């Protein structure tokens with residue numbers, strides 16, 4: 579398969595070209611609203627370490643909610659199943675920043691990938707690794723092999739100054755006793771991990787431990803094979819908010835989107851894929867990214883279904 583993979587990526591690029599620039603960039607974080615919407619990139623890293631890319635795969639973008647995969651993996655690596663006392667693993671069928679379910683679920687978020695759940699995971703990680711810097715940054719630097727990966731301070735500041743909604747979610751969690759650290763400290767950590775800037779090439783490499791069933795780039799293990807399988811399962815059921823069903827139907831892979839327009843998708847035992855196009859659909863998922871992954875799984879035998 580990988581012998582003509584470059585050709586397949588070039589075809590996928592051509593197939594999505596007509597819709598490049600479509601969708602709308604996230605405007606509730608002013609810094610993201612300023613991104614040129616006409617860009618599109620795709621990168622693949624195979625479990626053998628081969629890399630393929632097309633389009634704007636070397637351009638930095640804000641990873642946003644894709645960071646939630648790394649924070650969940652780090653919490654599970656450090657503390658096993660503890661996190662599941664504090665967050666469920668059911669699809670929400672709701673927007674990423676919904677707080678409606680939180681009230682009647684008594685402060686237990688539906689899953690770790692909607693903002694409420696990710697804030698609980700960030701809180702848990704903060705307790706495990708106190709300090710200013712989130713271990714997510716160190717982890718993605720190590721896995722991508724790129725020590726220059728960093729937090730875009732302007733994006734973080736931009737989000738922090740428009741964080742009424744996440745702040746409300748955090749306070750509600752705390753009122754139910756499901757946030758142990760200060761709201762401000764958790765929000766700062768969360769916003770920082772979301773504001774990490776990476777390229778498709780770096781992100782595909784950083785996510786490849788999930789294709790390798792938990793084994794890191796240096797050959798050591800972050801997660802057991804069973805834990806990696808479970809992170810992939812939660813990505814499949816909850817990685818796209820109220821479009822998780824649509825993604826399973828069109829693409830058929832575990833994946834995680836971010837409002838920066840990136841999507842990380844995993845083909846267990848084969849490769850990890852990162853696509854990026856800033857324009858979002860109505861559910862907050864990259865329009866071109868979704869289309870590209872649908873084209874890719876239609877041209878390969880990679881869908882898990």
Ligand SMILES: NC(=O)CC[C@H](N)C(=O)O
Pocket residue numbers: 641642643644674675693737744769772835836837838862
């Ligand atoms: N879906 C996303 O990427 C959302 C992440 C963003 N930082 C937020 O909390 O709103």
